[in-house]
Structure formats: structure tokens, C-alpha cells
Amino acid sequence: MAETQQSNIEAPDNEKGKPKPERSMGRLVIFGILLAIGLVWGGMKLIRSLSYEETDDAQIAGNIYPVIPRVPGKVVEVLANDNQMVKKGDVLIRLDPSDYQIKRDMAEAQLLKARAAVSGAKADIIAAAAAQIKLAADLRRSQNLQKQDVISRAELDAATAGATAASAQHAAAGDNYKAALAQAKLAEAELKNAELQLSWTTITAPADGKVSKKNVQPGQYVTPGQQLIAIVGSGDLWVVANFKETQLEHMRPGQKVIIKVDAFPGKELKGHIDSISAGTGAEFALLPPDNASGNFVKVTQRVPVKIVFDEKTDLPLAAGMNVIAEVKVK
Template sequence: MATPVHQDQATAPHPTSAPAYEPEVEEQSGRSKRPIIFLVLALILLVGGYFGYQRYQFGQTHEETDDAQVEGDIYPVLPRVAGPVLTVKVEDNQTVKKGDVLVTLDPADYQQRINAAEAALAAAQANVVAARAAVGTASANVSAASATIGVSDANRARLEKDLKRSAFLRKEDIIPQSEYDAVQANLKSTSAQRATAQQQVGVARQQVAAAQQQVAVAQAVVKQRQADLDNAKLQLSYTTIVAPANGVVSRKNVQPGQVVAPGQQLMGLVASERTWVIANFKETQLENMKVGQPVAVEVDAYPNEEFEGHIESLSAATGARFALLPPDNASGNFVKVTQRVPVKIALDKVDPDHPLRAGMSVTATVKVK
């Protein structure tokens, strides 16, 4: 009977051994996962610390702002004279070259002014010819009066000799008194004629001076009429409006038949030759910023492209100073606000595959160290 009892004891521990062994397996599997988690966390912290340190080092040597945009020359197309529009030869977004005709105005009125100015100039030139002829006539009068003086002098010299002879002859009673009186009267008459001729010379010389002044006045009038003619031609040339530079036509607001006034903007011309970037950095970012430092430019329109440039200049005043109503910090409720200073960035090269247009938003990063 001892044998059956021994078999029961041998078979009894078998079903109870399974629940006693299972907790040990779970505890060992939990302990084996903890080093992996710690390793992953440590790796994450290590990578995060590395990139954080790199970002810190980058921030120490670079200054960045997204308050920046592309700028370019925009030329307003303005008429310099008034008149009805005859033709408009361009459309919006059309590329033009410097000197290309954009708009023509009706030139009829200005052509009439040229005709009137030409007629006035011809009349003034005729007055110059007449004035010069008057100078010639006055000069001839001077010569004639001078010749009369010469004749009078010759006659007077002869009559003075005749008077001396007549006086001797009369003293000897060879000639009658009447003949002596006649010679004396002729001498007085010749002296009077000489005085008259001398006065005529003075008058003729005054006429010459006056005629010369008339010539000067007429020549001045010719210059004035020539200036009027040149101005009329200049006004006529303004009826043809040409492109001031190479660029692209934008915001065209003129049509044939429209009457325009001087200074009225007809369209804008965006220059296509050169663009640059204006970045508004905070005043606290300018400590180490200098002209010539390299700049990396990222344009929102081309997220996969990076443009290289350099600082060309820094503004002499903050952007607020150029506002329509600049802030006045002298009031009692002053609140300090960090100001921004415009910095002009020139691009080192032009990428024709990725054209930059004025007004595009960019991010500028300056390497200051």
C-alpha cells in the first residue's frame, strides 16, 4: 500500500509547478526591455543636444529675419504734355526695351505751334536784315556829312585867301567895296555850312548807334523766336512717350481716345535688369553687421533654392523715421519698441531660371562672424 501513495505524491506537484514558474518569466522579460528604452531616450537626448548645440552655434554667428522682400526699380510712365491719346502700343506684362514707343498723343496742336513759331522766327530774321540796312544807311549819312565838312573846309581856306587879297586890293582901292563884302559874305556862308555839316555828322553817328542797337534788339528777338521754335518742337516730341528703361509693363490704365494731363500716371514699368533685397533687421541684431558680409537668401516662391548675396549698405535711419507720421517718443506715455533698420542686400548673380520679382517675401540670413 505504500506504492500507490508514492505515485500520488509524484504526480501531485506537476500541476502545481506551472503557476509558481510563470511570474519569474514575466519579471525577466520586463527587466530586459528597460535598457532598450533608456538607450532610445539617451540617443534622442544626444541627437537633440547635438542639433541644439549646432543651432546655438549658428545663432551666435548668424542673424536672420523674415521681415524682408525683393525690391526693384519701378518707373512711372507719365505724359509731359496734355492731349488725347492716339495709340497705345503695349499691353500689361509685355516686355519692352529702353526707347520703345509706349503711347502716342495727338500731335496736331503742337504742330500748329511749330508753324507759328517758324513764322515768327522768319519775321524776326527779316527785322535783323532791315536793321542792318538801317545801319548801312546811317553810316552812309555820316560819310556824306563828313564829305560836306571837307568841302566846306576847302572852300573856307580858299575864301580866307581871297579875303586877304580882297582886303589888300580894297585898301589900295583897286576893287570896289561891294566885291570885298561879297567875298566876306561867302566866307561866313561857308563857315555856316561847315557847322551845319558837322552837326549832320553828329546826327548821322547817333543814327548809326541807334541802328546798331536795333540790330542787337532784332538779333535778341531772333534768339527768342528760335527758343520758342525749339520749345514747340520739344513739346511735339513729348507726344511720343517711350520706355525709360528695359522692363515689363504693369498696371496699364490708358486707352486710345482718352484725354490725359501732364503728370497723370499711365502705367508702371518694372525694371528687369536688377533686383535687390531689403531686409528689416531689429536694432539689436546690428551689433556685428557690416557692409560686405555674405548673406543667404531664401525666397518663399522657390523653397528649394538658395540665393547668395552680400550686404551693400545699411540705412541711416529706422523704418519708422520714414513713416507718414513718425512716432514722437517725447510724450509721457512712452513705451519702448524695438525698431527695425532696413539693410540693402545685393545679389551676387542672377538666376534666369528663377527670376525674382519686386515684392516677393524672402528670409535673409547674414553671417556676422
């Protein structure tokens, strides 16, 4: 009886040491599923690697328009705020216009004076022309009378001298009139220049975009060429992707591109290759490498590729954002 009980007690231990068939089968199924998933995933990656060229050395680029004054002056008003969207022609900054208004008024006065001189010269030339016509007629009459011995030679000489003087006066009046016209044109040009400089005291946005890097405050004195604001164009963003030279064999303009922006994971944008640079990035560096000097080490170069978006997106893209570019080459 004791042996029977001992046998009954030991039986579960023996069964416990043996693996259950259903558990082993489950493990094999899970392993098979994972293996199948791995093979499918690896196969998809392999196929995709043969059809696509990818790089994460890519950034969004855009036109950056500097806002600079064209005349010196004191800033009296700044209407632009950081990160504000503006339209082309919107007023951003106003300079003190007082000095330029005075110059404009002085130019207007000079123009009025020049136009008055033109009117006077025109009147003189008309009077000189009338006098020339009258004395020319007197000369012809005197010549006829002298032929008939009605007047003396001295009287004919006097008539001749008078006609000659009238012709000289007419010519001089014409020269004065031309000089007055030239002065008037110069005064008109000076007035236009004064008005143009006055208009430049109002600084406007050169293009549609977002205000960035604002570096101007009221009361500040600015000079021509000084950058006050940078505007990043809103309607002309693109991607510059730096592909390895070994990736360019099958790459051509027009090929479709999938663009993934790091700032918006899970979002994919569509684009296409616009153009491929004619030089590597190193060639346009401040100090390009000179392989003819020193020890040469071959380094795989990268070539900038411009990619444009196929359509506009509602995502708030910004110049300089990192992206991943995948080009379908096959």
C-alpha cells in the same frame, strides 16, 4: 500526463510576457540615434545662431519709374502691354500731335519773319554806315574849305548837320539791328519749345524694366503729372531687411548674406550688406511715435538694412516678394 500537457500549454504564455532582448536593444539603438541627431541638430543651430543674424521681415525692393505725360492731350495709341519687358527709349504711348504741330508751324513762320527783319536791319545798318562815312568825309572837306574861305559858314554848318544826322541814323540802325536779333533769338526759342512739346506727345520708357500698373487707354485725355504706367526696373533689385536693433551689434556693411526667397523654396542667393539705415522704420512713418507724451512702453525697434545681390539670377524676382535674410556676422 494531463499535468504535462498543461505545462506545455502554459509555457508559451510565460515566454510571451517576457520582452525579447533583441527588440529592446533595437529600441535603444533607435533612441540613441534620434538623440544623437537631436544633439547634432541643436548644436548646429546653436553654432549658427552665434554666427548669423536672421530675419524674415525682409522684402525685395527696386526702383519704380512713373510714366507721366509732360503735355496734355488725347491718347491715340498705347503700345505697352501689362507685364511687358521694355527698354529705355521704347515708345509706350502716343498723344494726338495735331495742336502741337500747328504751334510748331506757327513758330517756324515767326522765325522766318524775324530772320527777314534781321536781314533788313543789317542792310539798313550797312547803308547808314556808308552814308556816315561819306558825310564825315564831306564834313572834313568842308572844314578845310571854310578855313580857306572857299565856302561860307552856313555851308559848313549844313555839312556838320548832315554828318551828325548820318551818325544818328547809323546808331538807330544799330539799335534796330540789335532788336531784330533779339526777336530772332526769341523766335528760335519759341520754335525749340514748340518742337519739344511736339516731341513730348510721344511718351517713351524712362528705363529698362517691366510694365506694371498700366492705367491708360486710347481715347483717354491725360494731363501733365498724371501717372499712366509704372515701370519696375529690371536691373536694380535689392533687399530691404528690417532687423531688430538688438541684432545690429556685430552687423557691418560688406558682410555676406544668404537670401532665401519665399516664392522659390530651396533656392539660396548670395548677397552682401550695402548700407544700414540711419533711422528706424518708425522714425520715417507717417505719424512717428512721440515717447515724450503719454505712458511710455519700450518696444524693440527695427532698422532697415539694404542688401544687394552679388550676381544676377535667372529667377523671376519681383519687387515686394518676401525673403529670409541671414547675415554672417562672425
